[in-house]
Amino acid sequence: MKGFAKRRLQWIAALVVATVVAALGYVRWAEELQRFTYLTGWLLFALMLVLTAYNTRKKLPFLPLGKSETWLEFHIYAGYFTAVLFLAHVRVRWPTGWFETVLFLLYVVVALSGIVGLILTRGLPKRLTAHGGEVLFERIPFVRRDLHEKSEALALQSATTQKTPIIAEFYARHLGDYFARHRHFFHHLLEIRSPLNALLNKLTDLKRFLNTDERAVAEQLSDLVRQKDGLDYQRALQLTLRLWLFVHIPATYSLMLWSLAHIILVYGFSGGTR
Amino acid sequence: MKDQLPTPDFDRSQYERPNQNWVCGWACEGKSCRVGPSASGACRATFECRPVLEKKPGEEKGRWRCTRPTEHGGPCATGPAPSGCCACAIPKCQPQRSLRNRRGQLCLAVIAATVAFLLIGFFGPWRWQFISPGPVSANHHGVAFGSTQHTRRGSEGCAACHLAGAGDVRTWVHLAFTAQPGPLEPHRLHQVTVGEMSGIDASCLRCHAEHKFHQPNVVRDHSCSACHREHQGAGRMPAPADAQCLSCHGSATEMAASAEKGKTLAASVFDYRKSEGRVLFQTPRPATGYSAVFHSFATDHPEFQIHQQKLRETNTLRFNHQLHLGDNFTKLNGQKLACADCHQPDVAGAYFQPIAFNKHCASCHSLQFDAHNPELQLPHGNPAGVRAFLHSLPTQYADLARRRGTTETNAVAAFVGTQIRRLRDLAFTGENLERQVFLAADPTKPLATAAGPSTPGRARFAGCAYCHEVKSTGADALPLVTKPIIPDRWLPRGNFHHAKHAISACTHCHDMARSRDTAEIMLPTKQTCVQCHSPAGGVSQSCSTCHSYHTGTRH
Numbered sequence: 001m002k003g004f005a006k007r008r009l010q011w012i013a014a015l016v017v018a019t020v021v022a023a024l025g026y027v028r029w030a031e032e033l034q035r036f037t038y039l040t041g042w043l044l045f046a047l048m049l050v051l052t053a054y055n056t057r058k059k060l061p062f063l064p065l066g067k068s069e070t071w072l073e074f075h076i077y078a079g080y081f082t083a084v085l086f087l088a089h090v091r092v093r094w095p096t097g098w099f100e101t102v103l104f105l106l107y108v109v110v111a112l113s114g115i116v117g118l119i120l121t122r123g124l125p126k127r128l129t130a131h132g133g134e135v136l137f138e139r140i141p142f143v144r145r146d147l148h149e150k151s152e153a154l155a156l157q158s159a160t161t162q163k164t165p166i167i168a169e170f171y172a173r174h175l176g177d178y179f180a181r182h183r184h185f186f187h188h189l190l191e192i193r194s195p196l197n198a199l200l201n202k203l204t205d206l207k208r209f210l211n212t213d214e215r216a217v218a219e220q221l222s223d224l225v226r227q228k229d230g231l232d233y234q235r236a237l238q239l240t241l242r243l244w245l246f247v248h249i250p251a252t253y254s255l256m257l258w259s260l261a262h263i264i265l266v267y268g269f270s271g272g273t274r
Numbered sequence: 275m276k277d278q279l280p281t282p283d284f285d286r287s288q289y290e291r292p293n294q295n296w297v298c299g300w301a302c303e304g305k306s307c308r309v310g311p312s313a314s315g316a317c318r319a320t321f322e323c324r325p326v327l328e329k330k331p332g333e334e335k336g337r338w339r340c341t342r343p344t345e346h347g348g349p350c351a352t353g354p355a356p357s358g359c360c361a362c363a364i365p366k367c368q369p370q371r372s373l374r375n376r377r378g379q380l381c382l383a384v385i386a387a388t389v390a391f392l393l394i395g396f397f398g399p400w401r402w403q404f405i406s407p408g409p410v411s412a413n414h415h416g417v418a419f420g421s422t423q424h425t426r427r428g429s430e431g432c433a434a435c436h437l438a439g440a441g442d443v444r445t446w447v448h449l450a451f452t453a454q455p456g457p458l459e460p461h462r463l464h465q466v467t468v469g470e471m472s473g474i475d476a477s478c479l480r481c482h483a484e485h486k487f488h489q490p491n492v493v494r495d496h497s498c499s500a501c502h503r504e505h506q507g508a509g510r511m512p513a514p515a516d517a518q519c520l521s522c523h524g525s526a527t528e529m530a531a532s533a534e535k536g537k538t539l540a541a542s543v544f545d546y547r548k549s550e551g552r553v554l555f556q557t558p559r560p561a562t563g564y565s566a567v568f569h570s571f572a573t574d575h576p577e578f579q580i581h582q583q584k585l586r587e588t589n590t591l592r593f594n595h596q597l598h599l600g601d602n603f604t605k606l607n608g609q610k611l612a613c614a615d616c617h618q619p620d621v622a623g624a625y626f627q628p629i630a631f632n633k634h635c636a637s638c639h640s641l642q643f644d645a646h647n648p649e650l651q652l653p654h655g656n657p658a659g660v661r662a663f664l665h666s667l668p669t670q671y672a673d674l675a676r677r678r679g680t681t682e683t684n685a686v687a688a689f690v691g692t693q694i695r696r697l698r699d700l701a702f703t704g705e706n707l708e709r710q711v712f713l714a715a716d717p718t719k720p721l722a723t724a725a726g727p728s729t730p731g732r733a734r735f736a737g738c739a740y741c742h743e744v745k746s747t748g749a750d751a752l753p754l755v756t757k758p759i760i761p762d763r764w765l766p767r768g769n770f771h772h773a774k775h776a777i778s779a780c781t782h783c784h785d786m787a788r789s790r791d792t793a794e795i796m797l798p799t800k801q802t803c804v805q806c807h808s809p810a811g812g813v814s815q816s817c818s819t820c821h822s823y824h825t826g827t828r829h
Binding site: 031033034035038039042095096097098099100137138141142143144145146148242245246249250251253254257258261263264265266267268269270 | 292297301302303304305306373376377380381383384385387388389392395396403404405406407408409432436438439445446447448449450451453456457460463464466467468469470472473474497500505506507515516517518
């Protein structure tokens with residue numbers, strides 16, 4: 001952890017230095033340097049190209065391209081720095097044309113999704129660990145099915161061994177659908193416990209009408225409900241950890257294509273103007 | 275601390291491969307088959323095992339044995355069918371794309387959509403609106419601009435300035451790669467010097483011919499597009515940045531070269547400014563021209579030439595600001611004279627209306643010469659007219675008598691005779707009266723000896739010379755009254771808007787209370803302006819605040 005904190009300080013220091021240098025460069029050369037906008041544009045494009053290559057780097061783990069951890073740290077802090085370059089490039093001005101507005105918005109989408117992704121990847125794993133019941137994301141359907149089968153077996157067993165089908169009826173009414181699929185995505189994401197508490201309260205209320213054996217079955221069902229809730233929690237958070245990339249990566253590719261077209265347009269129409 | 279949930283049990287020998295493109299359709303139900311989908315996403319499920327025929331020595335038929343692996347339940351209870359077929363068929367599924375594969379598919383879709391959108395944008399009928407980086411300034415749009423010979427149909431006027439506006443995407447790409455420096459030469463960008471003429475400047479020069487709108491001793495033409503950034507909005511074009519001006523005026527080399535070039539040019543080529551109906555104060559051009567090196571208005575901008583060279587006004591009108599603004603000087607209504615009584619802003623509010631005798635002076639300075647008949651006033655502005663008026667005094671008095679209501683001829687004649695005799699008692703002769711009218715500079719003193727051969731004595735009224743420079747040109751010749759020329763633009767190389775400075779009192783900049791001589795030019799010094807126009811003052815000190823590069827067209 002000490003190594004991480006030290007590296008983070010180093011990266012932040014590098015980012016601050018780069019930002020200060022860029023800000024001073026903007027003040028000093030923004031007007032004086034004939035092609036300042038071109039220079040910031042090329043720097044920005046080159047940096048975005050390297051940032052985009054991070055996704056490719058992840059797919060080529062066997063190549064000696066440096067540690068993935070270093071790539072990720074560079075991706076994060078260089079990503080922050082692109083915002084500085086971007087502001088310098090657009091001269092802190094809202095674009096007025098359609099093409100440039102789309103390009104501007106694409107950058108904003110990529111940058112914001114990246115920041116959101118960083119916040120998620122920093123925060124959600126801690127919550128997952130604290131909550132417990134960690135399971136591989138790809139294994140979640142199997143665990144859910146296992147819980148479903150166990151709960152269903154308990155309900156069926158109760159129906160056959162007990163005189164009243166009260167637990168089976170309760171299962172059919174309240175728990176069947178609960179175990180059959182993943183539930184309460186946003187509640188888990190927002191740490192809202194009310195759906196679980198409501199279900200457990202219903203089970204608690206039910207116990208007043210149960211005999212000793214049935215109460216034992218109800219206790220087992222309560223345990224299974226808690227496990228299912230934990231599993232849903234794992235799925236909600238782990239899925240969120242994967243879903244932000246569905247915005248960040250496609251928008252990045254679109255941004256790069258749009259940037260290429262921007263370069264062609266700028267050079268084609270400027271004919272050498274600034 | 276909250277209790278952690280236990281980790282669910284699952285078979286760790288089952289290694290998940292999330293990077294595979296397809297997963298078994300039953301996996302979503304938590305019960306994937308062990309065969310799994312093919313790489314192309316087809317279900318490969320057949321049977322749970324492939325039975326093996328085992329023959330013991332001596333047996334002819336043998337016996338089929340179930341080969342289902344232990345990790346998948348081991349040999350099944352039913353065993354293979356007599357035909358050797360597995361009895362446990364795996365139900366077919368519809369394989370699903372993995373999450374990673376779906377993300378890849380989304381990426382491809384977004385890339386395809388982006389390319390399609392760009393192609394539609396570039397080849398569609400709205401291509402010019404699509405690629406336009408924004409509306410051009412008011413100077414470059416509208417009916418007048420659209421009708422210029424350079425505008426091409428179908429390009430929304432882009433072709434008026436851009437070569438690429440005359441073609442399609444192929445032309446754009448071609449022009450992009452032939453630009454100097456091109457897109458593959460970003461390392462050459464730093465070699466482009468400030469203000470260097472570029473390709474698009476040639477388009478500017480098609481309408482704005484040549485660069486003859488700055489000082490004639492400019493050493494090199496400055497790029498139009500470096501200063502004038504288009505597509506910044508439909509309003510006025512943004513003002514040029516100081517850096518563009520300082521690329522020359524902040525460079526000692528450029529300024530030295532400019533000064534040298536100026537020495538080779540005739541003085542007349544620098545006199546190209548249009549007066550635009552105003553009287554410009556003529557400042558002599560410095561020996562080295564305006565080639566001082568400076569970097570900002572507040573720091574090292576040269577002092578205004580009027581103060582630097584201690585120039586004095588050449589206007590011959592005698593006017594004492596101190597006297598007129600003094601406490602002892604009041605208007606007819608008893609109020610003190612204020613600046614605005616004479617200096618009234620023009621319609622735009624930038625400058626002031628010219629000073630006119632009838633409008634600004636006559637209310638106090640009446641041109642009466644006969645204290646008994648104050649209504650009778652001399653004409654103003656034409657010495658010949660004054661002489662004619664004096665020569666027709668009997669007629670003038672007769673008219674005056676009629677205006678007063680005397681209609682009887684004898685009474686009028688008597689009135690005229692009385693007035694003429696009285697004037698003769700004072701001035702002795704008509705010539706003397708005329709000399710008093712023209713040459714009397716002080717009504718309290720007799721005319722100077724030099725004013726004429728026989729001094730007519732004290733005039734008792736203010737003659738033309740009270741305010742004007744009057745030169746006696748001979749005994750009978752008409753005196754020469756120098757026409758006063760009052761400049762209304764004192765700093766013709768800079769712009770000033772008085773209305774924008776109305777927040778300050780006039781005397782804050784113009785210290786007129788101590789000005790007694792017309793020749794004194796009471797303009798503020800640069801330091802007075804710097805009090806506000808500086809970083810400390812908080813008001814803009816950019817070059818374009820006061821100056822325009824395009825100082826009128828030179829022909």
